[in-house]
Amino acid sequence: xxxxxxxxxxxxxxxxxxxxxxxxxxxxxxxxxxxxxxxxxxxxxxxxxxxxxxxxxxxxxxxxxxxxxxxxxxxxxxxxxxxxxxxxxxxxxxxxxxxxxxxxxxxxxxxxxxxxxxxxxxxxxxxxxxxxxxxxxxxxxxxxxxxxxxxxxxxxxxxxxxxxxxxxxxxxxxxxxxxxxxxxxxxxxxxxxxxxxxxxxxxxxxxxxxxxxxxxxxxxxxxxxxxxxxxxxxxxxxxxxxxxxxxxxxxxxxxxxxxxxxxxxxxxxxxxxxxxxxxxxxxxxxxxxxxxxxxxxxxxxxxxxxxxxxxxxxxxxxxxxxxxxxxxxxxxxxxxxxxxxxxxxxxxxxxxxxxxxxxxxxxxxxxxxxxxxxxxxxxxxxxxxxxxxxxxxxxxxxxxxxxxxxxxxxxxxxxxxxxxxxxxxxxxxxxxxxxx
Amino acid sequence: xxxxxxxxxxxxxxxxxxxxxxxxxxxxxxxxxxxxxxxxxxxxxxxxxxxxxxxxxxxxxxxxxxxxxxxxxxxxxxxxxxxxxxxxxxxxxxxxxxxxxxxxxxxxxxxxxxxxxxxxxxxxxxxxxxxxxxxxxxxxxxxxxxxxxxxxxxxxxxxxxxxxxxxxxxxxxxxxxxxxxxxxxxxxxxxxxxxxxxxxxxxxxxxxxxxxxxxxxxxxxxxxxxxxxxxxxxxxxxxxxxxxxxxxxxxxxxxxxxxxxxxxxxxxxxxxxxxxxxxxxxxxxxxxxxxxxxxxxxxxxxxxxxxxxxxxxxxxxxxxxxxxxxxxxxxxxxxxxxxxxxxxxxxxxxxxxxxxxxxxxxxxxxxxxxxxxxxxxxxxxxxxxxxxxxxxxxxxxxxxxxxxxxxxxxxxxxxxxxxxxxxxxxxxxxxxxxxx
Numbered sequence: 001x002x003x004x005x006x007x008x009x010x011x012x013x014x015x016x017x018x019x020x021x022x023x024x025x026x027x028x029x030x031x032x033x034x035x036x037x038x039x040x041x042x043x044x045x046x047x048x049x050x051x052x053x054x055x056x057x058x059x060x061x062x063x064x065x066x067x068x069x070x071x072x073x074x075x076x077x078x079x080x081x082x083x084x085x086x087x088x089x090x091x092x093x094x095x096x097x098x099x100x101x102x103x104x105x106x107x108x109x110x111x112x113x114x115x116x117x118x119x120x121x122x123x124x125x126x127x128x129x130x131x132x133x134x135x136x137x138x139x140x141x142x143x144x145x146x147x148x149x150x151x152x153x154x155x156x157x158x159x160x161x162x163x164x165x166x167x168x169x170x171x172x173x174x175x176x177x178x179x180x181x182x183x184x185x186x187x188x189x190x191x192x193x194x195x196x197x198x199x200x201x202x203x204x205x206x207x208x209x210x211x212x213x214x215x216x217x218x219x220x221x222x223x224x225x226x227x228x229x230x231x232x233x234x235x236x237x238x239x240x241x242x243x244x245x246x247x248x249x250x251x252x253x254x255x256x257x258x259x260x261x262x263x264x265x266x267x268x269x270x271x272x273x274x275x276x277x278x279x280x281x282x283x284x285x286x287x288x289x290x291x292x293x294x295x296x297x298x299x300x301x302x303x304x305x306x307x308x309x310x311x312x313x314x315x316x317x318x319x320x321x322x323x324x325x326x327x328x329x330x331x332x333x334x335x336x337x338x339x340x341x342x343x344x345x346x347x348x349x350x351x352x353x354x355x356x357x358x359x360x361x362x363x364x365x366x367x368x369x370x371x372x373x374x375x376x377x378x379x380x381x382x383x384x385x386x387x388x389x390x391x392x393x394x395x396x397x398x399x400x401x402x403x404x405x406x407x408x409x410x411x412x413x414x415x416x417x418x419x420x421x422x423x424x425x426x427x428x429x430x431x432x433x434x435x436x
Numbered sequence: 437x438x439x440x441x442x443x444x445x446x447x448x449x450x451x452x453x454x455x456x457x458x459x460x461x462x463x464x465x466x467x468x469x470x471x472x473x474x475x476x477x478x479x480x481x482x483x484x485x486x487x488x489x490x491x492x493x494x495x496x497x498x499x500x501x502x503x504x505x506x507x508x509x510x511x512x513x514x515x516x517x518x519x520x521x522x523x524x525x526x527x528x529x530x531x532x533x534x535x536x537x538x539x540x541x542x543x544x545x546x547x548x549x550x551x552x553x554x555x556x557x558x559x560x561x562x563x564x565x566x567x568x569x570x571x572x573x574x575x576x577x578x579x580x581x582x583x584x585x586x587x588x589x590x591x592x593x594x595x596x597x598x599x600x601x602x603x604x605x606x607x608x609x610x611x612x613x614x615x616x617x618x619x620x621x622x623x624x625x626x627x628x629x630x631x632x633x634x635x636x637x638x639x640x641x642x643x644x645x646x647x648x649x650x651x652x653x654x655x656x657x658x659x660x661x662x663x664x665x666x667x668x669x670x671x672x673x674x675x676x677x678x679x680x681x682x683x684x685x686x687x688x689x690x691x692x693x694x695x696x697x698x699x700x701x702x703x704x705x706x707x708x709x710x711x712x713x714x715x716x717x718x719x720x721x722x723x724x725x726x727x728x729x730x731x732x733x734x735x736x737x738x739x740x741x742x743x744x745x746x747x748x749x750x751x752x753x754x755x756x757x758x759x760x761x762x763x764x765x766x767x768x769x770x771x772x773x774x775x776x777x778x779x780x781x782x783x784x785x786x787x788x789x790x791x792x793x794x795x796x797x798x799x800x801x802x803x804x805x806x807x808x809x810x811x812x813x814x815x816x817x818x819x820x821x822x823x824x825x826x827x828x829x830x831x832x833x834x835x836x837x838x839x840x841x842x843x844x845x846x847x848x849x850x851x852x853x854x855x856x857x858x859x860x861x862x863x864x865x866x867x868x869x870x871x872x
């Protein structure tokens with residue numbers, strides 16, 4: 001007897017149709033690049049000829065500070081309740097601390113409610129749970145393009161939902177003030193096109209500060225986007241994972257700071273410890289949503305994405321130390337981000353590579369178009385491989401679904417050590433560019 | 437314009453059809469009981485009239501030991517790589533430590549391969565990912581009944597798959613040696629019935645040591661079940677989360693200890709730190725599976741269920757201290773489990789409540805049938821509520837999908853303090869029983 005529906009080979013028999021779809025999903029270019037790096041990582045002492053990683057968005061500039069803070073005596077505490085089952089939404093005292101922290105740092109007009117928070121094992125889990133409960137398989141979400149391409153798999157693997165691109169271009173038209181500018185008209189156009197294709201659009205995803213552009217949505221545009229979404233009963237998922245990694249004097253407007261939201265029940269905010277605190281390995285993401293029904297649904301899934309009690313305790317202590325955050329961590333981090341960004345941008349400018357003005361995030365969006373053999377994505381990939389041959393990992397625009405070949409994202413926060421290496425890196429690129 | 441498919445009320449508009457299904461899923465009886473307990477927990481000093489929890493399967497007998505071990509200096513280490521992105525399958529050194537540990541304690545005939553391990557945020561996540569990649573929505577899995585009812589939501593919320601019961605009964609027939617005995621014939625019958633109902637059965641789930649029966653599958657029966665599954669190309673998921681919580685001298689046979697598996701590619705083992713180390717709050721579950729394709733699929737999902745780097749480090753240290761495990765922790769834990777079990781069983785026996793012979797797990801399966809007003813599940817619930825009125829939380833058989841009303845699971849490992857309270861508890865039951 002066959003178990004039914006299974007093919008003749010072992011693979012089909014072992015996995016379900018859904019499992020085969022999941023296993024067979026192509027790995028993104030960013031993953032491929034990371035794999036190559038992991039197999040041969042640069043280390044000044046142990047592997048000086050290894051791959052220099054300016055591709056992965058990690059902030060390694062302040063490990064000295066973080067490490068010092070996390071190993072102080074107040075962190076060494078292990079009450080039995082931290083090892084026991086607890087609220088799957090997140091331990092209440094941790095949610096209270098996060099609510100206070102976000103109220104202050106996102107400049108909320110009134111105190112955020114800890115009951116509106118769900119804590120999960122990373123922002124990937126926030127994307128997975130939200131897309132599962134807000135959308136049905138086959139539904140779509142609008143997303144301005146280029147965008148962080150990892151969102152594709154995060155919304156697709158469990159959620160089975162698909163991006164509907166809102167293509168942005170570098171050329172600045174008469175109505176626009178800067179490259180890759182988002183407007184509500186572009187959202188409208190993309191939505192109508194999706195409708196014509198029979199795609200039910202359920203949500204709009206915005207990343208602010210933007211990844212990979214490194215710019216920040218002006219308050220006015222943010223409000224227009226929220227009103228647009230409200231008109232069409234779309235959910236808005238705002239990913240503010242780089243919220244506190246703003247290194248110039250541009251005013252950052254968190255969605256949590258707005259006095260009045262057009263559709264509070266459909267506006268969902270996410271943030272985590274990965275980027276602003278350089279803790280990608282700590283796996284803690286935060287969802288803030290006012291909708292009781294949505295929290296109820298997400299909480300049912302949260303049991304699969306739990307954070308360890310001791311980690312919740314340590315991060316509570318960490319967030320509550322405002323003296324250290326305000327006087328040590330944030331000023332130093334901002335200063336180091338700015339310095340690192342300057343070194344990279346100056347180096348690139350020197351060799352004739354234009355870079356978009358960036359205000360936040362850990363990367364710049366650099367224009368290598370004039371170095372392409374032809375204005376195609378094949379030529380972009382060829383350039384990417386040339387960089388890799390020279391042991392330099394950066395991220396091609398294709399990984400961000402960019403519509404124009406020749407743009408690359410370059411991360412400048414790989415380590416204090418690498419600020420110096422950023423300079424070396426520029427020499428690398430120079431060499432490469434001389435090859436053409 | 438409507439976003440399509442949304443009803444007129446806010447709830448339908450906010451959630452997708454799938455989201456409504458997830459939010460609307462009834463909470464299990466075990467969850468309801470836990471909620472009541474959390475609102476009014478017994479505490480000898482602060483809340484002596486609160487609810488005594490003999491319902492939640494947590495081992496609190498050895499916190500003193502665990503706490504002392506986890507706060508030693510060797511745990512206080514925070515290398516930068518622990519805070520960075522790492523292998524989503526689990527940090528390699530942690531997987532190596534787990535492989536060594538399981539090889540030894542599950543008595544594997546040859547060293548287990550760390551590459552066959554996936555580490556996730558708890559065994560709930562292991563169930564969710566496995567059911568998602570092995571089954572399609574609507575598929576079924578065989579499970580001997582009574583069984584830990586939490587498996588229903590764990591396999592259904594993401595996986596959308598359903599249990600196919602293999603009903604077991606307390607009456608011992610001529611061919612059987614003990615109550616609730618599983619036989620391959622019963623598996624066959626259940627499988628055929630499912631086929632007739634048009635359910636595609638993809639897997640068999642076994643819990644060993646059993647929850648709630650507290651018994652252990654003899655090696656011979658385990659092999660017969662594996663052969664049965666192989667005949668029908670079923671996956672076997674063996675949940676051995678109580679593997680090291682065996683407190684009598686019965687020989688426990690882990691599936692990892694078998695020399696030769698009928699279908700190694702379809703045999704999947706899971707274990708975690710929750711029960712055997714009393715760390716339900718640490719959220720670390722382990723999958724061991726030999727199938728490359730299945731690991732590939734599970735790993736795609738593992739990004740949503742990650743464990744913090746520092747926790748992986750601490751648990752590596754913990755597992756590697758064999759001297760402490762062998763000479764301090766395991767002997768003490770076994771001794772305390774046995775003592776706690778004895779106190780409860782003796783107390784119950786004294787007042788005429790039969791208990792099945794148990795060898796493992798943190799609970800006994802007790803027969804309250806003669807105290808039911810009628811042999812119905814309504815009467816079982818009535819008795820459950822009477823216990824709760826008397827501030828005693830235990831778990832009714834219905835929560836385990838038992839086919840005979842009147843059985844209850846009683847946990848004996850709530851704390852060293854509660855061993856004493858176990859005695860008090862027995863007095864409680866006595867009082868209650870006198871009420872009938």
